Amino acid sequence: MGRNTGTYNSYPNALLYYDAANGLMPLATNEYVNATAGDVASASFPAVSPDGNDNVRIPYATISDTSLHPLQLPAGDTAINSLFFDGNATNGVIGGGYVQFDVTAGATLTVKSGVVMLSGTASGASQPCVKLTVPTLRFGAGGTGAEGVISYFGNGNVGRWDIYSKLVGDRGLTLHDGNGGGATLSVYGDNSGLAGLMSFSSAADVIQVTHVNGLGSGTNPVYVANGTTLRAAASISGGHSQTAGSLAGGGTVRRGGGSCSLNIGGDGTGGAGDTVTMSSGGRLAPGDTNQPAWLTIRDFGSVALNGGTLAIDLFEPRNTWGGMNPVVYDRLVITGASAPAVTLGGLLSVALHYIPQVGDAFRIVDVSGATLTAGQFGNDVSITPKYGDRRYRFTVLYNSSEAGGDGNDVVVKCAAIILSGTTLVLR
Numbered sequence: 001m002g003r004n005t006g007t008y009n010s011y012p013n014a015l016l017y018y019d020a021a022n023g024l025m026p027l028a029t030n031e032y033v034n035a036t037a038g039d040v041a042s043a044s045f046p047a048v049s050p051d052g053n054d055n056v057r058i059p060y061a062t063i064s065d066t067s068l069h070p071l072q073l074p075a076g077d078t079a080i081n082s083l084f085f086d087g088n089a090t091n092g093v094i095g096g097g098y099v100q101f102d103v104t105a106g107a108t109l110t111v112k113s114g115v116v117m118l119s120g121t122a123s124g125a126s127q128p129c130v131k132l133t134v135p136t137l138r139f140g141a142g143g144t145g146a147e148g149v150i151s152y153f154g155n156g157n158v159g160r161w162d163i164y165s166k167l168v169g170d171r172g173l174t175l176h177d178g179n180g181g182g183a184t185l186s187v188y189g190d191n192s193g194l195a196g197l198m199s200f201s202s203a204a205d206v207i208q209v210t211h212v213n214g215l216g217s218g219t220n221p222v223y224v225a226n227g228t229t230l231r232a233a234a235s236i237s238g239g240h241s242q243t244a245g246s247l248a249g250g251g252t253v254r255r256g257g258g259s260c261s262l263n264i265g266g267d268g269t270g271g272a273g274d275t276v277t278m279s280s281g282g283r284l285a286p287g288d289t290n291q292p293a294w295l296t297i298r299d300f301g302s303v304a305l306n307g308g309t310l311a312i313d314l315f316e317p318r319n320t321w322g323g324m325n326p327v328v329y330d331r332l333v334i335t336g337a338s339a340p341a342v343t344l345g346g347l348l349s350v351a352l353h354y355i356p357q358v359g360d361a362f363r364i365v366d367v368s369g370a371t372l373t374a375g376q377f378g379n380d381v382s383i384t385p386k387y388g389d390r391r392y393r394f395t396v397l398y399n400s401s402e403a404g405g406d407g408n409d410v411v412v413k414c415a416a417i418i419l420s421g422t423t424l425v426l427r
């Protein structure tokens with residue numbers, strides 16, 4: 001079949017197959033159905049087998065110039081295994097040079113493996129640009145679910161990866177941007193038919209989600225990986241805010257502009273413009289469960305934790321050399337150009353992963369500016385998390401200056417070891 005003979009590391013931005021003798025290997029170009037100049041001339045999506053097992057490759061070398069290239073899908077449902085845009089975008093420019101799947105009313109493109117990848121390289125002013133406009137992009141087929149995996153690899157290029165399709169599936173979406181920086185990856189569709197974890201990661205580019213239902217049905221967990229900026233870029237529409245069931249990770253969720261809003265928990269209704277609102281059932285968890293990170297909410301005028309749970313992990317702050325470990329606890333960072341108005345409520349849940357010492361203090365909510373926070377967690381001013389068989393009393397300090405705070409931050413501080421157990425009295 002003329003398969004590549006290098007290792008996966010030789011072709012890091014390729015689609016792979018498993019070979020028993022060699023392990024993971026990249027697919028060779030003749031193992032794809034390749035879009036041709038004839039497809040481009042007739043504005044047709046490449047002809048694929050009705051079994052839906054074809055991997056379709058759209059090579060820039062064939063289609064890239066400064067024009068818009070619509071590839072018309074057949075009416076109805078087209079099924080393939082994977083979709084891969086690759087090659088050198090010799091003339092791509094923003095505003096032109098797009099590859100576009102033209103809109104056929106009711107058309108669905110089913111990607112059985114869930115894998116859609118753009119791996120464009122370019123030099124100078126050339127930019128890899130893809131506009132995915134098929135009305136519905138479904139991950140998995142025939143009752144077999146598949147996680148959607150949309151990835152973008154470049155070479156530090158400015159470029160555009162615009163996904164206008166309505167995304168549908170029951171195993172969530174991983175949207176990974178491994179480009180070196182300067183590009184924008186935008187998800188524009190109504191993704192209310194997409195269930196499961198919404199996971200975003202980006203090396204340097206900005207990812208934005210612009211539809212009020214862009215984060216899914218309103219109950220999807222959302223994970224924003226370390227170093228990633230996710231722009232929540234939808235204003236309240238029809239009484240609904242963009243809504244995540246929960247928010248975790250070590251990245252940044254940034255207001256997309258104007259009155260864009262984000263709800264965490266609740267039923268999707270309500271919220272307020274320029275505000276992050278956490279409601280009943282919502283969960284904010286920096287990092288992941290049992291893993292520390294700093295999660296940032298940026299540029300929102302208000303953050304209202306009205307309900308739900310802020311989940312914080314604390315680890316041993318001292319290292320074995322006698323110094324202090326750097327990031328060994330979860331922190332919610334609330335920052336922006338202007339002083340954010342922060343209202344605290346809901347519950348604070350602290351998980352201990354070490355034996356605390358009295359006096360250990362952690363700045364768990366860091367608020368920029370000088371505006372004091374309002375309200376308190378429902379736990380009031382004291383919590384008693386457990387480690388092993390023992391509980392420890394932590395005081396919750398509001399508008400604190402301890403642990404490096406500057407007067408408007410939330411600090412938890414170990415006040416006491418709670419002694420308990422059975423006392424045997426000998427007479």
Ligand SMILES: [Ca+2]
Nearest residue numbers: 286287288291
């Ligand atoms: Ca955590």
Ligand SMILES: [Ca+2]
Nearest residue numbers: 367368406409
């Ligand atoms: Ca502060």
